[in-house]
Each structure stands twice: as structure tokens, then as C-alpha cells.
Amino acid sequence: MLDRKFVSESFDEVRAQLARRGFTDEETLSRIATLIDARRAAIAEQQACQEKRNATSAAMGRMADKSSAEFAELREAMRELKETLKALDRKVDQTEAELDALMLQLPNLPAEDCPEGLDESANVELRVWGERPTFDFEPKDHVDVGVALGILDFERAVKISGSRFVVLRGAGARLERALMQFMLDLHVDEHGYREVWPPVLVSDAALRGTGQLPKFAQDVFRIAQDEQWAAARETKGRELYLIPTAEVPVTNLHADEILEAEQLPLAYCAYTPCFRSEAGSYGKDTRGMIRQHQFDKVELVRFVTPETALAQHTLLTSHAEKVLQALGLHYRVVELCAGDLGFAAKKCFDIEVWLPGQQAFREISSCSWFGDFQARRMKIRYRPEPKAKPRLLHTINGSGLAIGRTLVAILEQYQQADGTVVVPEALRPYLGGRDRIVAA
Numbered sequence: 001m002l003d004r005k006f007v008s009e010s011f012d013e014v015r016a017q018l019a020r021r022g023f024t025d026e027e028t029l030s031r032i033a034t035l036i037d038a039r040r041a042a043i044a045e046q047q048a049c050q051e052k053r054n055a056t057s058a059a060m061g062r063m064a065d066k067s068s069a070e071f072a073e074l075r076e077a078m079r080e081l082k083e084t085l086k087a088l089d090r091k092v093d094q095t096e097a098e099l100d101a102l103m104l105q106l107p108n109l110p111a112e113d114c115p116e117g118l119d120e121s122a123n124v125e126l127r128v129w130g131e132r133p134t135f136d137f138e139p140k141d142h143v144d145v146g147v148a149l150g151i152l153d154f155e156r157a158v159k160i161s162g163s164r165f166v167v168l169r170g171a172g173a174r175l176e177r178a179l180m181q182f183m184l185d186l187h188v189d190e191h192g193y194r195e196v197w198p199p200v201l202v203s204d205a206a207l208r209g210t211g212q213l214p215k216f217a218q219d220v221f222r223i224a225q226d227e228q229w230a231a232a233r234e235t236k237g238r239e240l241y242l243i244p245t246a247e248v249p250v251t252n253l254h255a256d257e258i259l260e261a262e263q264l265p266l267a268y269c270a271y272t273p274c275f276r277s278e279a280g281s282y283g284k285d286t287r288g289m290i291r292q293h294q295f296d297k298v299e300l301v302r303f304v305t306p307e308t309a310l311a312q313h314t315l316l317t318s319h320a321e322k323v324l325q326a327l328g329l330h331y332r333v334v335e336l337c338a339g340d341l342g343f344a345a346k347k348c349f350d351i352e353v354w355l356p357g358q359q360a361f362r363e364i365s366s367c368s369w370f371g372d373f374q375a376r377r378m379k380i381r382y383r384p385e386p387k388a389k390p391r392l393l394h395t396i397n398g399s400g401l402a403i404g405r406t407l408v409a410i411l412e413q414y415q416q417a418d419g420t421v422v423v424p425e426a427l428r429p430y431l432g433g434r435d436r437i438v439a440a
Helices: 004-010 010-022 025-064 068-101 144-149 153-159 173-188 204-210 227-232 246-254 306-327 373-378 403-413 425-431
Strands: 124-129 194-197 201-205 241-242 258-260 266-275 295-303 331-335 345-356 358-367 380-382 394-402
Touching: 004 025, 004 068, 004 144, 010 025, 124 306, 144 173, 144 403, 153 295, 173 194, 173 266, 173 295, 173 306, 173 394, 173 403, 173 425, 201 204, 204 246, 204 373, 227 403, 241 373, 246 266, 246 295, 246 373, 246 394, 295 306, 295 403, 306 345, 306 358, 306 394, 306 403, 306 425, 345 394, 345 403, 358 403, 373 380, 373 394, 394 403
Parallel strands: 194 266, 258 380
Antiparallel strands: 124 331, 201 241, 266 295, 295 394, 331 345, 345 358, 358 394
């Protein structure tokens, strides 16, 4: 959430920065401008009324004859002023409530050095790692590779749950589990993250804190509850949702807390299944595992001071890259332009892995710096020094990595002419020493 004071005092600048990212909801912006003026006028009227009340009270205190007609007039005036103040208080509260509700719909402002542009065509390639794999045969996509090996089963997944699900079988299931273990070990043992295993059902407040609500209500799965069902499970009156990413529960670990400066940076990693409705993506990536309703991910989250945020953002991105480097997977890193940023992000580096079956780079991690946008929503602060006034900290997160897409990249980059798949050396200890996946 943007700082209401900053928006009020620098509205034209905010409008210009939002335009950089293609935010064109003029109705919302105009209403916010109207409410800012209304709030300012109501507060001025409120202050004038308070001054008048104080002056009236002082005049009453100076009067010796409390039974005089003049005193009675002042007492009546005081009563009316109190009623007026109550009405003005309600007006200010109502104006601020509507203003805050609209502010929740405003995306974050892009960083000053964020590349200009309104879509992915303006994203900037920063670096490429590794050699693009070459084949002396026509490479297949992961669906053809996995189905032929008997490790990916889409038909039975449809029978169980519908489209955009998969059943991993045999070596496929073990490969998914191996990737999870490998990523967590790397981030905990080498990069110093603290592992957590959070709930995958969260409240609407948690989703609002990280920016998924109210903007992306159609993208998350809400747990339907009738009154009798909820009462029996002690969830009556609570909205529960399946998480779209571990970013939600992990970032909310410190909601409503004040941390000490010496605790920062705090670095967490977590494995979770993730659930997304993929609203608005119908017809896109319907084949295979690229865009599914349920998938696995290891997430990295860092809580940092504003002064160290840019360096910490670069550090987190390098940690996500280390996974692909250890697996020997060809990838590139791009910086997103202002118009391609996620709703809550100020700055974002996308890591894109090469998929020979598509002859394209595809995103496998988005490493985002949010500034104080999420911290303001969740009221996460830190004390720069003992007894100092608390300040909002900054949050950073990124996938480290999306496990299903990593599995896809392995199947495609390590496929062989005979249909088998070579197991990256770093994963072999997690697969009982197996160096190749063959048809079951």
C-alpha cells in the first residue's frame, strides 16, 4: 500500500509514476483526488471547530456568574460545537475509510531506474548463463518426454481433478521430491536461510497484506463455507484461502511486529504446494506443466532495511540463480520494465530457463523488491537503534525455484535421443545415485 500522506502531498507525481506502469484507472484516481481534497477540508473544519470549542470553554471558565443568560448561551454553543465535532469526526473517518479502500487498488510505484516500457517487449536482458544445449535430433517438449517415460500422467489427473493438473509417477514423483530437498538444502546450508513450513490455508488479511487482495480475488481459491460447516470446524466468520505462493504466509510471519535493527536481514525459505485459479489465462499454456492450478515451489523471503534493500535484492536473485547453475541449466536474467511489474513490486528480476521443446526462455522465478509497500499493509516495522522511532522495513522475495518448471527444464534440456533423461549430477545423491531416467 502506498503512503497516504505521500499520495496526498504528491498526487501529481504519484499519477505520473503510475502512468509509467500503465495504470490507467482514471475513475479511481479522480475519486482519490476528490477524497484527498475532502479529507483536507474536513480536517481544516475540524481544527477550526476545535479552536472555537477551546475558546468557548476558556470563556466559560472566566465567567464568575454560572447562572447568567450569557453563560447559558455559551453552554448551548459548547453543546452544539461538540455535536458538530462528532459529525466532523465521522466525516473524516468515513472519508479516510473510503480513501484507504481505494488506495488498496493502487499498485506500487516503480523504482526510479526501472526500465521504461508497458509490456514484456521492453524488458532488458541483464545476463545469460551457460551454453544453450544442442541436439542431433529434434528435441521434444516435456509432455512428450515425460509421457513416453511413464512419469507424467495428465489423463488420470483430468479424471481426478480436471484440466491443468498432473500426476507424477515413479521417477517423476521422486524427481519432484529430490528437487524440493535439493533446493532447501542449498538455501539453508549454503545461503543461510531459515527454513519454515507454514500453513497453506491463510486468512483474507494475510492475502491483503502481500497484495493479492483485493486486486486478485479471482486468482485465488477460496474455501467455500456454509454456516453449519464453518461452525462445526470453528472457522465461522473467517475467510480461508489456499495460498498462491509461500510468500503469503512467510511474509506475514512478522505482521504487526516491531523488529530490532540487529535482527535484520531476516531470511526465510519455505517449501509449499501453491494453488492458482489462473483467471484470465484460459487458452494459454494449456499443454503440460507450465501453468497449472496446483504446483510446488520453494520460496525465498528477506526482511531488510531500506538502505540495504537494493543489495539484498541482488543477493536473493543470485541465490535463486545458484539452483540453476548447480543443475547445469541454461538460463537468462531479465529486468522487468515498469509496465510489466507485478502489482506490489517496485523492481523485479525474472529468471528465465531455456526450454528446447518450446525454443524459448520461460520464467522460473520472479525476484521482487517491494519497498515498504507490503510492510505498510502488514504493519511490519523495525527500530533503527534502541529507543528510536520504528520505521517500515522493506520486503524482498523470489522463487528459489518453481519446482515443477525446474523438472520441465531438466526433462527438456537433458533429454537424449533414445528417450531417456540424464539426471543432473547435483541431484543424483537425492535419487539414490540414479544417473538416468528410463521408461518404467
